[in-house]
Amino acid sequence: GLDWGSLVAFDNVAAGHDGVMSDASGSLIIKPCVAAEVDFYEVCNAEHPDFAQLMPTFMGSLQRGQSKELQGHLTAASGPGGSGAIVLPAALDKEKEENSINSAEAKNPLRGKRLETEVAIVLENVLAGFKKPNFVDVKLGSRLWADDAPLAKRAKLDEVASQTTSGSLGFRIAGMKIWQPEGSGEYKVFDKFYGRQLTSENVKDAFSALVGLDQKTEAPGVVKEVITNLEEAVGSIEHIIASQESRMYSASLLFVYEGDPHARKEAIDAAVAQTAQDHADASVDKAQAKTGQGDEEDDEEDEDDEHTGPKLFDIKMIDFAHASWTPGQGPDENMLAGIRSVRKQYRDDDETEPSIV
Ligand code: ADP
Ligand code: MN
Known part of the structure; x- marks a missing residue:
């Protein structure tokens, strides 16, 4: 789960407002945003699945200044696609946040002004899984x-x-x-x-x-x-x-x-191997379609091959x-x-x- 005590300033942004944070593992980002952006993610996940797959996975939202007792189970309740508002942890209160950001800001010319907001969105970090x-x-x-x-x-x-x-x-x-x-x-x-x-x-x-x-x-x-x-x-x-x-x-x-x-070469080699495998699978599928052979086990294996x-x-x-x-x-x-x-x-x-x- 997310360790609320160890959020860090997220320096790996290309543009935009100041104040993006990340969890310690780097798999999530926490971005201060307007409430309308949280609403849009919720509607997309509920009603527009095709478009939702083009967005970073939505994990939930944080609201500043709600009671601390709620924090525990709201945290537990938020999984992928979860939409419950989560209490903003003490570690993110304004003073501490500004201190940690200001030190990072000096090094990062890509950050803009801080957004005036009480809401933050929790998203999959799209950069996670890449080496550099x-x-x-x-x-x-x-x-x-x-x-x-x-x-x-x-x-x-x-x-x-x-x-x-x-x-x-x-x-x-x-x-x-x-x-x-x-x-x-x-x-x-x-x-x-x-x-x-x-x-x-x-x-x-x-x-x-x-x-x-x-x-x-x-x-x-x-x-x-x-x-x-x-x-x-x-x-x-x-x-x-x-x-x-x-x-x-x-x-x-x-x-x-x-x-x-090196990571790039590995990824390219894997993609080339996958393409070859896909071609092989396709010709096997074709042959099976002709003979009427092939069973569900094969289909499951096909799915396991992906990603x-x-x-x-x-x-x-x-x-x-x-x-x-x-x-x-x-x-x-x-x-x-x-x-x-x-x-x-x-x-x-x-x-x-x-x-x-
Ligand atoms: P803003 O309203 O501040 O422009 P953005 O959503 O554009 O907010 O985010 C600012 C920057 O943060 C982006 O340019 C991008 O580099 C980074 N960023 C935003 N969302 C993600 C994400 N889910 N994963 C990784 N980086 C992100
Ligand atoms: Mn932007």
Whole structure:
């Protein structure tokens, strides 16, 4: 279970507000947020399972300042998908929290202002399971404000969009961290100003950096395969969003890619082996379909084969402070335009070859 006494400041963010925490094991993050974001996660988990699988797993929420006695059993009651409000632990009271954050803040240029809120959301840490995760926050949409935004905020966000790829491409790089395996063994940090000065001509560089193309550790054929897989993963996100009626403003795609060369090689080898196995299974299934053979035991084995190897990449949608379901309004073209042009970054102009190579 979660050890409430040992929450730590979570430094591995690409962008956004200050104050994200993590549990000691690093498998969960605790993010201060507006109540509307918790509501959106709850509705998605209850009513929109296709979309919920694109989000980090929702573990529950924390509310500041409720009675301490409740803490024990509310903690016990919260499992994956749990939606009970959990009492914010004493370790997170404002003074201590600010102390721990302020020391980390000095080192991290990717953090913004602290959010004024009494609520925090508990989520799966999407970076967990990677040895040295490379990650990039891709902020989607050319329109970045919701209907309830004041005029001054609309004007400010429109101004930033007009000067960046948000306006020209429907997305921009909000922040990025890339592991440097050579030399110092440190992360190279790209802040929001890096993303703002990228253009439609060179924004591909960010996607190349994510998969460590400059490090040239993989054979070209493997790289091509990986890029195809990334493109397909973005494509399936596109299809889910195209089939739903929602509006999301300033939401992001969080891309994660293994940055450690050895772990990356293991993950690629496992994926290649898995593909070969899938092909073999498919031809066996075909033969069995013809002869009418094959039983349920085989199907169970097939399921056991899935998702056992080390992770190469993951893509999740995050940041739902300004998201809602809007039945009757049709698909979210603002989001879709951004996702389609992200997808294009992985294709050549003739759309037959991967393009970030
Ligand atoms: P904000 O409203 O502050 O922009 P976000 O949801 O965008 O909030 O989160 C800020 C940053 O925290 C993101 O850029 C990302 O790097 C990191 N982050 C958010 N959610 C997760 C998660 N579930 N797992 C790992 N990192 C996350
Ligand atoms: Mn964000």
